[in-house]
Structure formats: C-alpha cells, structure tokens
Amino acid sequence: MGVRRNSxxxxxxxxxxxxxxIQIAQGLDNDQIEVLAAFFEVLGDNLALLIAPxxxxxxxATENTEA
Numbered sequence: 038m039g040v041r042r043n044s045x046x047x048x049x050x051x052x053x054x055x056x057x058x059i060q061i062a063q064g065l066d067n068d069q070i071e072v073l074a075a076f077f078e079v080l081g082d083n084l085a086l087l088i089a090p091x092x093x094x095x096x097x098a099t100e101n102t103e104a
Contacts, residue, residue, distance in 0.1 A: 061073065
C-alpha cells in the first residue's frame with residue numbers, strides 16, 4: 038500500500054532536497070558538483086525504473102533469425 042502525498046508534503050520534500058543540495062555542495066568545485074548531480078540523476082532514474090511496470094510481454098531472444 039503506497040503512501041499518498043499532498044502538495045504541502047511535496048513542498049516539504051522540495052525544500053528538504055534544496056537544503057540538502059546546498060549543504061552537499063559546500064566546499065566542492067564545479068566539476069565535483071557536476072559529478073554528484075549526474076550520480077543522483079542516475080540513482081533517481083534507476084529507482085524509477087525499479088518500480089516501472091513491465092513494458093513488453095515477450096522476449097526477442099526467442100525470435101528465429103535464420104536467413
């Protein structure tokens with residue numbers, strides 16, 4: 038059972054993420070921040086992929102490729 042979030046809760050998460058990113062970036066140069074941003078983007082994409090419903094019903098590995 039999922040937890041429903043209301044807009045006030047979403048705003049709280051946004052503020053928390055903003056404050057966390059400011060804190061994490063303290064003392065880092067632009068290149069280091071860019072690497073961290075890319076890492077967290079990949080992390081978020083992977084989390085979204087883990088909960089995504091399957092998009093395809095079958096596997097292409099069973100197709101006959103004889104000429």
